[in-house]
Amino acid sequence: MKSKSKITLQILTGILALIHLVYIVVAFYQGSLSFLKLTDNLYIVLLLIFLAGFTLSWKRMKTTGILIMVWTSGVWILDLYIIGDGSDSDSGISSMVLSPVLVLGALFLLEWYKTSKATVPSRQLRWKFVLRTLLINYAVLYIILVFAELSGTTGAKVDYSSLPHILNPPLLLIFIAGFVVSWKRETLAGIIFLIWCGLAIFVFFGFPGTYYSGPWGFCILPILLQAIFYIKNHFEFRAK
Secondary structure (H helix, E strand, C coil): CCCHHHHHHHHHHHHHHHHHHHHHHHHHHHCCCCCCCHHHHHHHHHHHHHHHHHHHCCCCHHHHHHHHHHHHHHHHHHHHHHHCCCCCCCCCHHHHHHHHHHHHHHHHHHHHHHHHCCCCCCHHHHHHHHHHHHHHHHHHHHHHHHHHHHHCCCCCCCCCCCCCHHHHHHHHHHHHHHHHHCCCCHHHHHHHHHHHHHHHHHHHHHCCCCCCHHHHHHHHHHHHHHHHHHHHHHHHHHCC
């Protein structure tokens, strides 16, 4: 018998798949998409990946979760490297708006994790699994963003000898430190990510227009939530 959480995830994924499909069909009907363009064909590939994830959600939740996460990374790559040129403030808006979908992927993996064990994992272990899964995804998206900036596809002028870009390497190193520490000391990782968020907020809002606003804006909020959950869970579960 299906759990209510799994049914809810399938419904949400089905709605998103339908919206994705309708968008593609309408775009082709209006002539804004064509099989003759590389970008448009990549849209089709992403659609097929998402539809495959939805189809497999009945039997292979782990595969569904992975495919949804692959789809999210594909959206970022398409948006940052092929579509976006950094010419206006709306560049990267797709990667920012669609990124929360990766949470569905993490929840599908959680459903698989709960059923793959002989006994249902404790609430603490489930929290750890989800947070680690999300952090891995954030790390992948962060890497995609860093390489997009280095390659110049975002259109931003990067001068690492002056503000604000001189802070980019420290930001990356702080994130890597938090990522590594999180496997053993989640509370310390939470503090490190709070430091990362504070510095990122200073850079993002202190130098408006300097950064590829959509993706950078997405990075700050989830990592802030990640830090808060690490610290919250430490005190909640330590007390038990």
